[in-house]
Amino acid sequence: MKFSVKMIDIANKGALLHTADARKIRVRDGDRVQIINEEAGKNAQAHVDTTGSLIEQGTIGIYRPLNPFLGVNEGEEVEVRCADRPRSLTHIRKKMDGGRLAKDEMLQVTRDIVDETLAPGEVTAFITASYINGLDMDETEYLTRAMVETGDSLQFGTRPIVDKHSIGGVPGNKISLLIVPIIAASGLKIPKTSSRAITGAGGTADLMEVVAPVAFPASEVQRMTEKVGGVIVWGGATNIAPADDRIITYEYPLKIDARGQMLASVMAKKMAVGANLVVIDIPVGRYTKVADVQEGRKMAREFMELGERLNMRVECALSYGESLVGHTIGPILEVQEALAVLEGKREPHSLIQKSLSLAGIALEMAGKAGPGQGFAVAEDLLRSGKALEKFRQIIEIQGGDPGVTADSLTPGEHQFVVRAPQDGYVIELHNRSLITIARTLGSPQDAGAGVVVHSKKGSRVRQGDPILTFYADRAWRLQSAIEAARTLMPVVVEGMILERLPSERWI
Numbered sequence: 001m002k003f004s005v006k007m008i009d010i011a012n013k014g015a016l017l018h019t020a021d022a023r024k025i026r027v028r029d030g031d032r033v034q035i036i037n038e039e040a041g042k043n044a045q046a047h048v049d050t051t052g053s054l055i056e057q058g059t060i061g062i063y064r065p066l067n068p069f070l071g072v073n074e075g076e077e078v079e080v081r082c083a084d085r086p087r088s089l090t091h092i093r094k095k096m097d098g099g100r101l102a103k104d105e106m107l108q109v110t111r112d113i114v115d116e117t118l119a120p121g122e123v124t125a126f127i128t129a130s131y132i133n134g135l136d137m138d139e140t141e142y143l144t145r146a147m148v149e150t151g152d153s154l155q156f157g158t159r160p161i162v163d164k165h166s167i168g169g170v171p172g173n174k175i176s177l178l179i180v181p182i183i184a185a186s187g188l189k190i191p192k193t194s195s196r197a198i199t200g201a202g203g204t205a206d207l208m209e210v211v212a213p214v215a216f217p218a219s220e221v222q223r224m225t226e227k228v229g230g231v232i233v234w235g236g237a238t239n240i241a242p243a244d245d246r247i248i249t250y251e252y253p254l255k256i257d258a259r260g261q262m263l264a265s266v267m268a269k270k271m272a273v274g275a276n277l278v279v280i281d282i283p284v285g286r287y288t289k290v291a292d293v294q295e296g297r298k299m300a301r302e303f304m305e306l307g308e309r310l311n312m313r314v315e316c317a318l319s320y321g322e323s324l325v326g327h328t329i330g331p332i333l334e335v336q337e338a339l340a341v342l343e344g345k346r347e348p349h350s351l352i353q354k355s356l357s358l359a360g361i362a363l364e365m366a367g368k369a370g371p372g373q374g375f376a377v378a379e380d381l382l383r384s385g386k387a388l389e390k391f392r393q394i395i396e397i398q399g400g401d402p403g404v405t406a407d408s409l410t411p412g413e414h415q416f417v418v419r420a421p422q423d424g425y426v427i428e429l430h431n432r433s434l435i436t437i438a439r440t441l442g443s444p445q446d447a448g449a450g451v452v453v454h455s456k457k458g459s460r461v462r463q464g465d466p467i468l469t470f471y472a473d474r475a476w477r478l479q480s481a482i483e484a485a486r487t488l489m490p491v492v493v494e495g496m497i498l499e500r501l502p503s504e505r506w507i
Contacts, residue, residue, distance in 0.1 A: 001080055002077050005073070006074060013069075015049070015062055016048075016054065019050045019052045021058065025081065039076070040070070040071045042069060042071050086118065089118075091109050107145075107150075110243045111146070114246065124254075130258045130261055131261075137302070141310070144264040144267050144310065152217075153240070153273075158189075165278070168283070168288075170321045170323075171329045177342075178359070182356075185381045185386040186377070190225075192233070202330055202443055202450075208234075208335075210447055213398055214234040215233070216237060228397050229393075232398075244264075244268060263302055267303070267310060276312050279362045281354075282319065284321050297318070300316035303316055325354060327453045327456070329443070330443040330448075332448050333451075338351070339391075339404070339406040342388040359381075363377050411448045411449075412448035414477075414478040415478075416481075418468040418469070420462065420465045422495060423462050424493045425461070426459045426493055430491075433490035434451055441478065441481045442477045446473040448472070448473045449471055450470075452471070461493060467493075
């Protein structure tokens with residue numbers, strides 16, 4: 001059946017049909033059609049949406065991401081036919097029934113996710129089936145390799161190539177801003193692709209964007225790494241393991257992170273950038289993704305086994321995850337703190353110790369330090385100013401101002417100080433509440449928004465001492481965060497009344 005084309009600016013590979021036309025070609029919402037541009041000799045499949053009013057009969061709305069595959073112009077004619085379901089749906093159904101996917105089946109599912117052949121509901125079905133029924137190590141390896149095969153990769157002529165990853169769940173975990181320049185300053189290459197915040201208040205890419213652009217194609221990432229030894233870029237712009245970004249999009253509303261998919265997500269990106277030495281940080285604690293040491297050790301074994309299968313050497317570090325790293329949460333605040341350390345400041349200890357420990361592991365793995373000497377070598381690279389100089393080179397090659405300093409960065413103009421209600425010790429600091437407050441303040445979208453934690457767990461405070469300072473770029477966000485903090489109780493000082501019952505007094 002012939003249709004006149006109308007271009008529609010919607011960001012997926014779909015098409016819009018009038019309800020009456022959809023009935024004629026026997027499709028409905030969620031089905032697929034084959035669209036043929038006979039003039040150009042091109043064709044493409046599209047998911048169908050239907051409407052009774054947005055377009056006229058005899059017209060098909062082509063969503064813009066679909067048009068590169070068709071090459072049609074507004075008003076031109078295309079042939080539209082009912083299309084078959086992709087074979088990958090059979091594999092997804094197999095996983096839903098508890099089956100195990102073979103290598104070629106996993107590749108087909110992954111390719112159809114990347115090509116957007118699968119509808120959002122179908123991708124969600126695969127994610128949910130993997131979450132409920134799990135992926136064994138064979139399936140995890142197949143998914144990892146499929147993620148790499150369906151995206152771009154970096155190819156370096158020399159080895160080793162180093163990379164690191166933190167599992168997440170800890171606020172203020174700005175360690176990549178120290179680890180990457182330390183490792184690059186040693187003469188090693190570390191092409192660090194990072195994520196933006198999903199549920200946190202700032203991913204590493206959000207932080208780095210404070211001082212330099214982070215969106216580059218894979219070829220540019222390789223060029224910059226070859227020149228200065230390291231980069232800190234946003235993985236979502238590189239087309240490296242793009243299936244992972246698609247999967248994360250559909251995991252986010254469900255707040256799930258299937259173990260096999262998480263392992264594949266991390267290792268696919270490391271494999272795709274050419275890394276053969278990888279350090280994995282696994283924070284452990286009540287408010288993290290890994291509740292206890294036993295679970296952390298199990299995850300570490302899985303990472304190391306997957307690394308062996310992929311010809312990558314992996315070492316893991318279980319780190320303390322029940323308190324934020326350093327004292328800041330939010331892009332500008334965290335970059336200020338990291339830059340101050342690179343510039344010579346000797347605090348905060350949690351940020352410095354964790355960064356040097358993980359960088360030291362990488363330096364030992366690469367032979368840049370002897371066994372047990374990695375921390376000292378990393379510390380020397382930091383204290384000598386070599387790491388700061390390397391960070392400035394990274395900022396410059398990514399298009400930022402290498403002259404930026406900690407003092408030149410300014411957080412949000414709207415501020416509020418939370419003070420200790422009485423003398424005592426800080427006995428609880430709730431990570432999730434702090435993240436929620438930072439996001440309410442506007443982080444990471446508002447780079448100046450965030451929280452400074454003046455007194456961490458175990459600190460002695462006197463009545464009136466500052467415990468937290470909130471920063472916001474917009475006054476209404478600050479007010480919302482203050483109201484949220486009264487409910488969330490992010491900090492507990494010894495002896496505080498947590499709740500008053502009854503909540504209303506009768507006179």
